[in-house]
Structures are given as C-alpha cells and as structure tokens.
Amino acid sequence: MKTELSAGQIEQYRTHGFLVIDDFLDADELAVWQQATDEAVEQRLASTKTLTNQKDPDTFYAQVFTQCLRLATTHPVMHELMYDPRLGEVAGTLAGVDGIRIWHDQALYKPPYGNPTGFHLDNPFWSFYSKDAISIWVALDDATIENGCLWYLPGTHKKATFEATPINENLGGIFKMYPEWRQLTAVAAPVAAGGVVFHNGLVAHAAGVNLTPRARRAMTCAYMPDGSTFNGQRNILTKAYFETLTVGDTLNNEDENPLIWRKK
Numbered sequence: 001m002k003t004e005l006s007a008g009q010i011e012q013y014r015t016h017g018f019l020v021i022d023d024f025l026d027a028d029e030l031a032v033w034q035q036a037t038d039e040a041v042e043q044r045l046a047s048t049k050t051l052t053n054q055k056d057p058d059t060f061y062a063q064v065f066t067q068c069l070r071l072a073t074t075h076p077v078m079h080e081l082m083y084d085p086r087l088g089e090v091a092g093t094l095a096g097v098d099g100i101r102i103w104h105d106q107a108l109y110k111p112p113y114g115n116p117t118g119f120h121l122d123n124p125f126w127s128f129y130s131k132d133a134i135s136i137w138v139a140l141d142d143a144t145i146e147n148g149c150l151w152y153l154p155g156t157h158k159k160a161t162f163e164a165t166p167i168n169e170n171l172g173g174i175f176k177m178y179p180e181w182r183q184l185t186a187v188a189a190p191v192a193a194g195g196v197v198f199h200n201g202l203v204a205h206a207a208g209v210n211l212t213p214r215a216r217r218a219m220t221c222a223y224m225p226d227g228s229t230f231n232g233q234r235n236i237l238t239k240a241y242f243e244t245l246t247v248g249d250t251l252n253n254e255d256e257n258p259l260i261w262r263k264k
C-alpha cells in the first residue's frame with residue numbers, strides 16, 4: 001500500500017477537494033480487495049431484502065449502482081481491510097485532522113450499461129457536519145471515461161454549505177442550489193484498478209454513464225474526523241444508538257464509528 005504523501009499531493013487535495021493516487025494497492029492487495037468485496041456483496045445480496053435500490057431492477061437508481069453499506073460488519077476480511085490504520089493515516093493526513101473514525105464503508109458497483117451518478121455532496125447526508133470529512137474510493141476495475149469514472153467540480157468544497165443537495169435523475173440537479181457552479185468545468189478522475197481517489201465530503205462529484213458491457217466496481221469508505229458531533233440526522237446509525245443521542249453529542253461509539261487512526 002502506497003501510503004506516503006508528498007506536500008504537493010496534500011496541497012492538491014486541499015485546493016481541489018480530491019486527489020487521485022495511482023497504484024495505491026499493489027497487485028496482491030488488489031486481488032484481496034476484489035475478492036473480499038465481491039464475496040461481501042454477493043453474501044449481502046443473498047441475505048438481505050433491505051437493499052432497496054435493487055428491489056425493482058427496472059428503476060433508474062437500480063441501474064446507477066448496486067450499493068452495499070457497512071460490509072465490514074458482515075464480512076471478516078472486509079473488516080480487516082476497513083480497519084487498517086494506514087488508510088486512516090492517509091485520510092487523516094490529507095484532511096489535516098488528528099483522528100479518523102469510519103463513517104461507513106460502501107461497495108458501489110455500477111452495472112454494465114448503467115446510469116450516471118448525479119452531482120452531489122456527501123457530508124450533508126451524514127449525521128455530523130464537518131468541512132474535513134473525507135472518503136476513499138478504491139477502483140476494483142479500471143475506472144475510465146467509458147465505464148463511469150468519477151468527475152469533480154474542483155474547489156466546490158470551499159463554497160458548499162451543509163444543506164442537503166438532492167441526488168436525482170438529473171445529472172445537474174445540484175445546480176438548482178448552486179447555480180453559479182453550472183459554469184464550472186468538471187474534471188474526470190480516471191484511475192486504473194488498484195488506484196484510489198480521495199475526496200472531501202463537501203466537493204461536488206458525479207460519475208459517468210457506464211457505456212461498457214462490464215460492471216465498474218469500487219469499494220469505498222467515508223471517514224469522520226474524531227471529535228465530530230451529532231447533527232440530528234440518523235443516516236446509517238443504528239436505531240438503538242440514534243435514540244440515545246442528543247444534538248451536539250460527540251460521535252465516539254467504537255461499534256458504530258470505530259477510531260482507526262490517531263495522530264502520534
């Protein structure tokens with residue numbers, strides 16, 4: 001795992017709100033990630049009826065991606081991969097924070113000839129608000145312009161608010177809230193399998209249509225800076241935990257949001 005970061009990469013991340021790192025995983029690591037994610041997704045699809053976006057495969061959303069959350073809770077190898085403190089260190093160093101907790105992991109498989117992912121911001125959906133939230137997006141297949149790689153509106157993390165932007169079938173639904181962003185030129189982030197993209201939870205991003213007959217697989221994890229506080233939204237928190245929380249409480253439950261790295 002290529003965990004060293006240059007000053008230039010950190011600067012690039014903070015300026016643009018995203019950073020591509022090629023060859024982050026070596027070939028052996030990539031094979032483990034691919035196998036673990038495929039298995040965890042397959043088990044989840046077989047064992048649950050709660051995967052709402054797959055109930056009716058004819059809907060627009062079912063054809064955006066197969067989305068499986070919190071696979072670390074159901075698959076031991078995925079647990080090991082997600083709790084790796086090296087991931088926390090890279091995320092924490094890019095974000096410039098002292099500690100990193102897992103918000104949620106998530107497999108995102110865009111199906112063959114799948115629909116695009118509309119522009120959105122991530123952090124407004126979560127149960128904490130932070131300008132330093134960060135996600136890793138690990139390419140399990142080559143992510144290309146043809147099969148639905150990520151696209152960013154660079155620098156938008158510096159202007160975005162915590163108000164939720166709708167993700168709807170319109171690629172540019174976000175421009176209703178941020179009309180001035182319509183003039184920006186989106187930047188593609190193609191990355192070969194084993195490479196990753198880190199992005200800020202407030203940077204506007206989308207993914208293209210998959211114009212190939214193969215899936216575009218990605219494994220992702222969203223991170224919460226240690227010390228973040230509850231904003232009243234449930235999102236992925238368990239009902240039992242959610243019901244114990246008051247707005248302003250620090251989200252530091254090790255089962256729900258494990259601390260995977262703290263700055264030495």
Ligand SMILES: O=C(O)CCC(=O)C(=O)O
Pocket residue numbers: 065108110117122135137205206207218220
């Ligand atoms: O993989 C995709 O299509 C979208 C990914 C995304 O929105 C994210 O990782 O935050």
Ligand SMILES: [Fe+2]
Pocket residue numbers: 120121122205
């Ligand atoms: Fe996103």
